[in-house]
Amino acid sequence: MAKTVYNTATSIDGYLADPENSLEWLFTVPGGDPEQSEESETPLDEFGEFLAGVGAICMGSTTYEWILEYEHLLDNPDKWEYEAPSWVFTSRNLPAVPGKDIRFASGDVAAVHAEMVEVAGDKDRWIVGGGDLVGQFFDAGLLDEIRVSLAPVFLGDGAPLLPRRILSHHLELTEAKSVGQFACLTYRVK
């Protein structure tokens, strides 16, 4: 059955990005850089399988702007690697990646989620982040699964993974394994 999934890399101490909003700490982990796919064992292989099963994507504006800038997408729109329709939550006017199915949204996540469910059909819905947007999906009872790939890094500070208090009656650990240097954990949201 199709699910709404938060799937992300994070530091051991639960940060998506460091205080300078950088991911350099992630890309220097063996297997952590999408541009360097030579590594024998990397969560990016599994992530590719996950992405192939995704029919709708949602992210916050900070995440979107980070990808825009990092990949120079306005000049190189084909570096946008997602085929599924993608919603970006923002209260500002942001540029769309030319020729890609990017839809801007604001307000209640439930309305967007309903559209995502319809568009994705029997495929999954991927909430990319950031943490507070994911929290809004959780608050609305719309999050089914959390997959975190912990890089072997402590950051001490940065953008929080999921800034909510969610106790154990809401979460069931369904898998914990190492993939190369990453610890990959899956939780079912109850």
Add this chain to the structure above:
Amino acid sequence: MAKTVYNTATSIDGYLADPENSLEWLFTVPGGDPEQSEESETPLDEFGEFLAGVGAICMGSTTYEWILEYEHLLDNPDKWEYEAPSWVFTSRNLPAVPGKDIRFASGDVAAVHAEMVEVAGDKDRWIVGGGDLVGQFFDAGLLDEIRVSLAPVFLGDGAPLLPRRILSHHLELTEAKSVGQFACLTYRVK
């Protein structure tokens, strides 16, 4: 070879305790309460094995005072479950648990570490926490291993697991597995 090990339970998002310094969120996880050992699979079994191999213990004052109060140790000193000599880092005068080998310390962790190595002999040294004390051992190049048992909980805020920036060239994931509802990860510090 004997090691200096940080071994702790934590939330998924890297907090040792919630903002009220409580561990209730941990004790309500199946297998997370030391007083309720009926659970079939719990990290506490492995923790018992770990503890049997520990010859010296070190903790910060907040951790020590939490145990003192939670276990009512001044009235029930035999609830102090550690046989190994235990150092408590504090700048204040704190009561010792009557009849137990508790040694108060302050200042540089290196001097205490040298004593711990001598006392522990071929047994391991356990740094209990909190995070900043562990960080001081890391800063001094004295931390060999980090073992974290992630409870299926997000806290959003609280006492940090290890408030340092430690990049992947310093850490090697050596094990990742589930034990009941806990994700148990071991890192070698390089």
